Amino acid sequence: MTEPLLIERREDRVVATLNRPEKRNAIDQDMIDALHALCAELEADPRTLILAGSETVFAGGADIAQLRDRDAADARRAINATAFIRVNELPMPVIAAISGYALGGGAELAYAADLRITSPTLKIGNPETGLGIMAAAGATWRLPEIVGGARASELLLTGRILNADEALAWGLVSSIHPAGELLGAAHALADRIAANDALATRHTKLALRAPRQQHPDIERELQAELFESDEKHRRMTAFLNRKKKS
Known part of the structure; x- marks a missing residue:
């Protein structure tokens, strides 16, 4: 089959x-x-x-x-x-x-x-x-x-x-x-x-799919979680380091 x-x-x-x-x-x-x-x-x-x-x-x-x-x-x-x-x-x-x-x-x-x-x-x-x-x-x-x-x-x-x-x-x-x-x-x-952070991508899709009445509260909560993530700190530190070298 x-x-x-x-x-x-x-x-x-x-x-x-x-x-x-x-x-x-x-x-x-x-x-x-x-x-x-x-x-x-x-x-x-x-x-x-x-x-x-x-x-x-x-x-x-x-x-x-x-x-x-x-x-x-x-x-x-x-x-x-x-x-x-x-x-x-x-x-x-x-x-x-x-x-x-x-x-x-x-x-x-x-x-x-x-x-x-x-x-x-x-x-x-x-x-x-x-x-x-x-x-x-x-x-x-x-x-x-x-x-x-x-x-x-x-x-x-x-x-x-x-x-x-x-x-x-x-x-x-x-x-x-x-x-x-x-x-x-x-x-x-x-x-x-x-190439992007998987959790940030998932949270962005979740916010895009959320009903209008859930905004802007849903962004605040999802962003709060991302602000505490190790990946956010790692990626931003790498960005700043690249900027210093340029």
Whole structure:
């Protein structure tokens, strides 16, 4: 049986490649189970996560054959949404390297990432209403946070599919790279993250994800912890020493 996720583990990051090429990387129950298992690993041992697909398709959507047979009880279980929330709430940053098609549930998995980069072949959007359902795995609340309410409404109510240039202009992705260089660009982002203090990175992500009403109190408490850390003193001392020598 083919593994739904191909996982490469490094000391400071994990690369998870969606691996259902015969189904255009459609997200089925096995892939959801694999995402949960990976999240459990990264919750226990925090590292940056890079999510990737192939050069032609990130994820073509949820598996329609399974989706067609799901009923109201399945909808209330929020099968995909629960996994994507867990991805979004991982302690360290999540980078989505999106090439080709990212539709429906595939787009919603990308929305759950902290950073999204793409290739010029990107086609991203949520055509769910054309299939008699709605985008219910995070798009209705994540998209307004990412691109604003007006643009989120246009995407979700019309089923419009964005290309790479449109996604960049709308702020849905942060950069475009040739397909063959996309994973390298994701690793370059992970390298920059790895060069920083892991706890400071985790606290920054936590503050970014906190509801508005928790600010500014959450920054004060997280910063207070960082101010007492050995790593803060070590890094600042090294900075001052370098400055003296320059």
